[in-house]
Amino acid sequence: MTTTRESDGAGTGLRWLLATLVAAALSFTLIVVVLHGGSDPSARAEPIGEQLCAPARTPIGTQQVLEGTVSVGEATRTYRLTLPSTYDGTRRVPLVLLFHGTSGTIDDIETYTGMVTAAAQRGYATLTPQAISAAADGTLPAAWTVPGFDTAGAPDDVAFVSGLVDTVTTAYCVDPDRVFATGLSAGAAFSTYLACRTDLLAGIAPVAGMNLVEPCPGADPLTVITFHGTADALVAYDGLTYEPDPDLPDTGFYNGPIQEDASRWAAAFGCDQTVDEQPAADVTSRTYSGCRSGVSVTVVTVIEGGHVWPGGAYVPEELGYQTDSVTTTSVILDAFDAAPGRTAALDEVTTTS
DSSP states (O other), X not given: OOOOOOOSOSOOHHHHHHHHHHHHHTTSOOOOOOOOSOSOGGGOOOOSOOOBOSSOOOOOTTOOEEEEEEEETTEEEEEEEEOOTTOOSSBOEEEEEEEOOTXXXXXXXXXXXXXXXXXXXXXXXXXXXXXBOSSTTSOSOOBOOOTTTOOTTOOOHHHHHHHHHHHHHHHSOEEEEEEEEEEETHHHHHHHHHHHHOSOOSEEEEESOGGGSOOOTTSOOOEEEEEEETTOSSSOTTOOOXXXXXXXXXXXXXXXXXXXXXXXXHHHTTOOEXXXXXXXXXXXXXXXXXXXXXXXXXXXXXXXXXXXXXXXXSOOGGGOBOOSSSOHHHXXXXXHHHSOOHHHHHHHHHHHO
């Protein structure tokens, strides 16, 4: 795998300020409990994918968690692949990409979200990559490269993740039509950016950060569900009006209004129905349906919610209010379960274009 440098320009004062705030906020001490796909294999559902791998791929017996590294240019990148206990190398399993926030780690995001255990119980594999610092000396926090946040020398994370997905789907019996992405904060932004830059994904579930990447009208239809708190102090729910510093290059930093951005994604997918609900006193949702290819776009809003993963495993008080009225991980997996496969979506686009 090789890397290319993004062309969005050098960092601005605002980029540095936001990166510093996010890094400081997400660097609180964690008692890390690495999740290994659950402790009760008998409770797990059969894999969702019905297609068979021919020839069969690598079976792993009782091993579930695979730690790996790949060389990307001069950098060594790390990742963790967790396969469900039902994986046998013959039946294709769907894949969730899980991206941590700025200065975060694989262990942080797996522990906080509980995604690995919950996904394994439904027959999903989970791929959790580790971001790296854009600075050779490590003086910048580990972060994903997206427009408006990258600096000179930032890695091409789209190439890294695309190559990693290709490697995993080739080596293991993973369904390439049912690859999904989710993440928190900068990880949410990167999930969104992947949908704009690749055709890998059948759905995305960005949490507290979808509106850091401008909607891309040319993206293939895919299921979108996003979560955001109205009192998020790091990524503004209603967006920011940004005026570039005339003395610094403009990086293209973006923080749009989350509801407006969702409606733009819905318009791009031809959605023609909208349903508003209030599942809890502090939670509302808006779903756009009637979209091409059977996809949908949903915004889950936490009233007075902070820069958090609603229903997460612990409460990071310095990042604002975290509700337990919604279990984000379960809702995300419900949406992924219901999402049409990527091939079905692309076939419809081809037929109607």
